[in-house]
Amino acid sequence: MAARWTTTSARLAPLAVAFVVPWLCYVLEAAEGAPWFWPPIGGGGDDPYCLTWRVMVEANNAKGWRTVPAQCVGYVRGYMAWGQYHRDVAAVAEQAAAYATQVAPPAGGDGLDAWVLDVDDTCLSNQPYYQVKQFGAYDPVAFRAWASRAICPGIPAMQWLLQTLRSRGFRVFVVTGRDEETLGSCTAANLAAAGFSGYDRLIMRGALHRGQSSVAFKSAVRRQLVEEEGYRIRGNVGDQWSDLQGDYAGDRVFKVPNPMYFVP
Ligand SMILES: [Mg+2]
DSSP states (O other), rough: OOHHHHHHHHHHHHHHHHHHHHHHHHHHHHTTTTOTTTTOOOTTTTOHHHHHHHHHHHHHHHOOSSSSGGHHHHHHHHHHHHHHHHHHHHHHHHHHHHHHHHTTTTTTTTSSSSEEEEEETTTBBOHHHHHHTSSOOOOOOHHHHTTTTTOOBBBBHHHHHHHHHHTTTEEEEEEEEHHHHHHHHHHHHHHHHOOOOOEEEEEEOGGHHHHTTTHHHHHHHHIIIIIITTOOOEEEEEHHHHHHTTTTTTTTEEEOOOOSOOOO
């Protein structure tokens, strides 16, 4: 009797998994708590309104927005989790690498040709964190708790770009508005764990620049690199327009897509 029950259970188990898991995910999706791998109800991938909204965001026509429009939360989650985001980032990396090849310094040069890479959602992904909170407004306390765990996944295309830039003879500076005192060691550890190695310096926000806007802080960093240290910033890569604006922005800038949040 026990053996028959065991056999029957073994046969029914796959069926239970096949039906129960999708049902559970559907319920979680309806409750806006679905796991990252589950597609949003309704797909979200071709919503005309949300596609237009995302283009406005990436083109920097939409500014100062604090939340993803309610009807586009599922769209953004689908965009980020189901391949298009990583295809778009890979295309940015390929464009940057092609340009870097054109302007690569000659062998035996002075070693002062440099690139600047941002950290959050350029090298390291915060998608797991922002997805749970339905994207949108920056919350410094919650973000610090997330970042201090040092578990942000690396963004593969940017890891490849970093190695490509190094192989072309560029110096690479990784610049982030994260606070150095509270997040310095975990950010360095996270970058290393995510496969980002070989960059020249991780530059973070210190006491001198606390409270400054992203544009002001990153301009000050680049000014130091150029005016004080003599570097030529050939390229600059970031997911926010505020990474790419201001003084000494670089000969060319490359915008990594980010429809999750806006940093002024
Ligand atoms: Mg960023």
